[in-house]
Each structure stands twice: as C-alpha cells, then as structure tokens.
Amino acid sequence: DAKTTQPPSMDCAEGRAANLPCNHSTISGNEYVYWYRQIHSQGPQYIIHGLKNNETNEMASLIITEDRKSSTLILPHATLRDTAVYYCIVRVVSPPGNTPLVFGKGTRLSVIA
C-alpha cells in the first residue's frame, strides 16, 4: 500500500505556481520522497526526489518539512502542458539495486487558461 496521502484533485491558473501537498507521516529514515507525473496516455515521468533537504531542478522544487512527515511539490509557472496526475512516493533506498515505486492514486492537477 502507498505510504502517502495526497488530495485527489487540484486546479491551478496558467502562469501561477502550483503547490501540490503530500503527507508521509510514517516515512523512515532511509526513505526518499519521489515525485512522478503521468500525462494522459503516457507512462509516468520522473520529476524530482529528495531525502531531507529542499531540492530544485529545471522542472520543479521540492520542499520537505524538517520532520520529514510532509512535502510540497512546486511548479513555479504552471502551463497547460502540466495538466497531469502527480504521484508522491516514498521509496526505500536499497543499494546496489533498486526497489519498486509504490504508487497511490495521486493528485489530478488541472491547469486552467
């Protein structure tokens, strides 16, 4: 079962920042927070991940609370092409291989013109 809780849907005006919350109150010390998104009829696409520090890349910013029990994905200037389902996932780090991603139902973000 997914270890995260997300709102089922959100709307955002085009050009504004989209802030997508995620609760992961049972996260363990060796679990990263990952965000993926899935645009209609496509496979999921990696956005960003982090352990405890805030992270930023060309797509988004990830803000993780100090107690690591929640996080927020920020799309700074949402466009219509950002309309998608956004999944917040916590994932155990298990080198040298990988562990599977456990998806919940995600948040359906609708960007409105």
Added chain:
Amino acid sequence: GAGVSQSPRYKVAKRGQDVALRCDPISGHVSLFWYQQALGQGPEFLTYFQNEAQLDKSGLPSDRFFAERPEGSVSTLKIQRTQQEDSAVYLCASSLAGESTEAFFGQGTRLTVV
C-alpha cells in the same frame, strides 16, 4: 534507443488467449520493472529484474503471469489464458542500479480482453 520502448502499443485478446508483451529498456539499464495500471488507478508493481535475475515477483497477481529477461536486456511479460480482469495498461520501466536513481517508463501496452 532514446527511451524505453514497449510493443505492441495496443493488444486486443479473446478471453482464454495467451499474450506476450515486450519491453526494450534503455541500453545499459540494469534494473527493469513491470507495472499494471487499471483505469483510473495508479500503476501497481508486478515484478523486478536486475540484469537477467528476477529478484522480486511478489506483485504478479496469479501463476498465469510470467516474466523473463533472459539476456539482461529485453524483457517479455506473458499472460496465459487471459481473463477480462487482466484488461489494463502494462508499463515497463528501467533504471541504472544504485541509490535513488530515477526510473524511465515506456508508454505502455494497453491490453483489452474481450
């Protein structure tokens, strides 16, 4: 190739028919995952390979589902005696080995069992 390639993109099977779904991962990616995604749901994990070794098949829903990756590259997911509840999108993902690496997904194969 540039990304993960899955074929066919669409498959219609009669109930009871066997099907084989193919995944070509990104060259050099050690890890390969299969997921099943029902309509309106998030993807659900089926099985995981590291090179040719199937390290986790805990998500396979029944013994009708079988996956292989004999040379550590291309993988095939086979479903025997398909049932209507097998109708879903089957997604393949690959990644490099190691901590916290991102997984790259294919576009999936949409299987419809009639």
